[in-house]
Amino acid sequence: MGSGPGEHLHVEGATLLHRMPAHVKLVGMVAFVLAVVAVPSPAHVVLAGLLVLAVGLVLATRVPARHVLPRLAVETPFAVFAVVLPFVAVGPRVQVGPVSVSQTGLTAAVALLLKGTTGVLAAIAFAVTTPPRDLVRALQHLRVPDPLVLIASFMVRYVDVVADQLRRMKVARASRGFSARSVRAWPVLAAGTGALFIRSYERGERVHLAMVSRGWSGRMPMTSPLEATGRDWAAGLAPALVAALAAATVMMVS
Amino acid sequence: MTTPVLDLRGVAYAYPGGHQALFGVDLHVHPGERVALLGPNGAGKTTLVLHLNGVLSPGAGSVAVSGLPVTEENLLEVRRRVGIVFQDPDDQLFMPTVRDDVAFGPANLGLRGAELDARVLEALEAVGVADLADRAPHHLSFGQRRRVAIATVLAMRPEILVLDEPSSNLDPASRRELADILRGLEVTILMVTHDLPYAVELCERSVVLSEGTVVADGGTRELLADGDLMARHRLELPVGFSI
Numbered sequence: 001m002g003s004g005p006g007e008h009l010h011v012e013g014a015t016l017l018h019r020m021p022a023h024v025k026l027v028g029m030v031a032f033v034l035a036v037v038a039v040p041s042p043a044h045v046v047l048a049g050l051l052v053l054a055v056g057l058v059l060a061t062r063v064p065a066r067h068v069l070p071r072l073a074v075e076t077p078f079a080v081f082a083v084v085l086p087f088v089a090v091g092p093r094v095q096v097g098p099v100s101v102s103q104t105g106l107t108a109a110v111a112l113l114l115k116g117t118t119g120v121l122a123a124i125a126f127a128v129t130t131p132p133r134d135l136v137r138a139l140q141h142l143r144v145p146d147p148l149v150l151i152a153s154f155m156v157r158y159v160d161v162v163a164d165q166l167r168r169m170k171v172a173r174a175s176r177g178f179s180a181r182s183v184r185a186w187p188v189l190a191a192g193t194g195a196l197f198i199r200s201y202e203r204g205e206r207v208h209l210a211m212v213s214r215g216w217s218g219r220m221p222m223t224s225p226l227e228a229t230g231r232d233w234a235a236g237l238a239p240a241l242v243a244a245l246a247a248a249t250v251m252m253v254s
Numbered sequence: 255m256t257t258p259v260l261d262l263r264g265v266a267y268a269y270p271g272g273h274q275a276l277f278g279v280d281l282h283v284h285p286g287e288r289v290a291l292l293g294p295n296g297a298g299k300t301t302l303v304l305h306l307n308g309v310l311s312p313g314a315g316s317v318a319v320s321g322l323p324v325t326e327e328n329l330l331e332v333r334r335r336v337g338i339v340f341q342d343p344d345d346q347l348f349m350p351t352v353r354d355d356v357a358f359g360p361a362n363l364g365l366r367g368a369e370l371d372a373r374v375l376e377a378l379e380a381v382g383v384a385d386l387a388d389r390a391p392h393h394l395s396f397g398q399r400r401r402v403a404i405a406t407v408l409a410m411r412p413e414i415l416v417l418d419e420p421s422s423n424l425d426p427a428s429r430r431e432l433a434d435i436l437r438g439l440e441v442t443i444l445m446v447t448h449d450l451p452y453a454v455e456l457c458e459r460s461v462v463l464s465e466g467t468v469v470a471d472g473g474t475r476e477l478l479a480d481g482d483l484m485a486r487h488r489l490e491l492p493v494g495f496s497i
């Protein structure tokens with residue numbers, strides 16, 4: 001089947017973060033990110049501190065840097081935006097080296113970069129330590145409605161199958177001399193996308209048939225429940241607590 | 255006379271679009287039998303299979319599984335008794351790991367905990383893939399996926415195993431291994447196939463379906479030796495193969 005998107009995100013391991021129950025980790029991660037976002041933008045030092053905390057979390061996973069660093073690429077659009085911000089924002093201007101930039105723009109840009117990187121790092125720490133199966137179980141535990149859990153779980157399962165289908169269609173087109181170089185190729189690409197959609201839809205119908213044939217009645221059975229102790233929750237929520245305290249302190253001081 | 259595991263009487267079915275696929279099919283399969291369901295493309299084999307566990311319900315006629323009529327209120331029990339293995343294992347294996355997938359059926363029947371784990375292991379061992387329990391289905395070879403697909407159904411301890419094209423896309427070695435596994439299972443089997451040598455190898459009895467009706471029912475060897483019948487219903491043995 002080859003390697004598809006999302007395939008090698010999770011890395012086996014036995015660290016504290018690997019062992020922590022997935023639903024605890026998920027709640028902890030989301031709460032941490034929300035708290036970081038709540039920190040007022042001018043508090044760069046506090047944000048930097050939280051970034052260090054996030055780096056610490058990633059280091060604690062013991063996953064090699066070459067696996068982690070490429071994942072940071074998802075932040076690129078925000079980084080670009082952050083770089084542009086000081087130049088386009090209005091308000092009082094300050095001199096940075098040879099150029100004059102907007103004061104508020106600069107503050108916002110630095111905060112954006114710090115918060116963005118912290119968020120991405122926290123998500124990476126979660127993703128590399130959580131197998132897809134546990135992510136699905138975590139959603140189930142957190143009472144996410146069954147249809148959404150199923151959509152997530154089918155995406156994990158079928159992303160490779162669909163990617164493979166797409167690849168085969170590409171090869172089939174290319175073998176008949178097609179190349180997508182000009183606008184004239186667009187109708188062909190659109191038709192291909194349509195065909196892929198129909199195939200996926202039909203696959204969905206067949207999967208549904210297979211589920212019904214094995215006694216599916218609309219409810220997802222919880223087969224192996226995750227278990228979390230009070231200590232797990234304490235550890236999982238600790239980073240979020242730190243961030244929330246930091247945010248509250250900054251808000252009260254300013 | 256024992257109660258037949260499958261008892262179909264005058265089953266007729268037309269798809270909502272209006273295409274009539276089955277015209278009054280009669281079929282009985284008794285406990286312990288291995289029966290091949292043969293027939294050309296479009297004969298209605300898959301349509302027939304979908305009647306066996308109530309996914310489709312006949313426009314006329316009736317279906318009963320070990321005496322239990324296939325009706326709305328019996329659906330869950332019927333689906334436990336009739337285990338269908340579909341042609342493409344990617345359709346059958348939809349959970350993140352092999353273990354979860356095999357557990358899906360028995361869990362729907364209400365099994366939990368140690369009992370469920372034991373059932374999963376038993377099914378995986380029956381097809382010789384217990385070591386794959388924690389793998390993701392999309393990382394398995396096609397032959398492994400086909401076996402796991404069979405395990406997902408065996409885990410429900412069905413009375414009859416219905417297989418749609420079990421030997422398709424398998425290399426010769428996997429094809430033979432699967433035959434050994436199927437022969438070793440103590441369960442009634444109905445096997446839809448275009449692979450006539452496979453039918454000869456595994457099933458003493460065959461039923462030929464053509465254009466929505468049963469046109470022949472008897473010993474597999476005798477049927478396949480009947481050149482006329484074979485030609486009339488577009489059935490061909492591979493070149494070089496003789497009964």
Ligand SMILES: Nc1ncnc2c1ncn2[C@@H]1O[C@H](COP(=O)(O)OP(=O)(O)OP(=O)(O)O)[C@@H](O)[C@H]1O
Pocket residue numbers: 269270271273274275293294295296297298299300301302
């Ligand atoms: N969903 C559907 N809607 C309308 N007609 C259908 C549908 N599915 C199958 N048919 C038609 O019903 C007839 C029987 O189809 P069926 O799939 O049962 O054949 P089959 O014997 O399984 O063929 P194959 O050997 O190719 O798998 C065919 O003429 C087919 O075109």
Ligand SMILES: [Mg+2]
Pocket residue numbers: 299300301
């Ligand atoms: Mg078919």
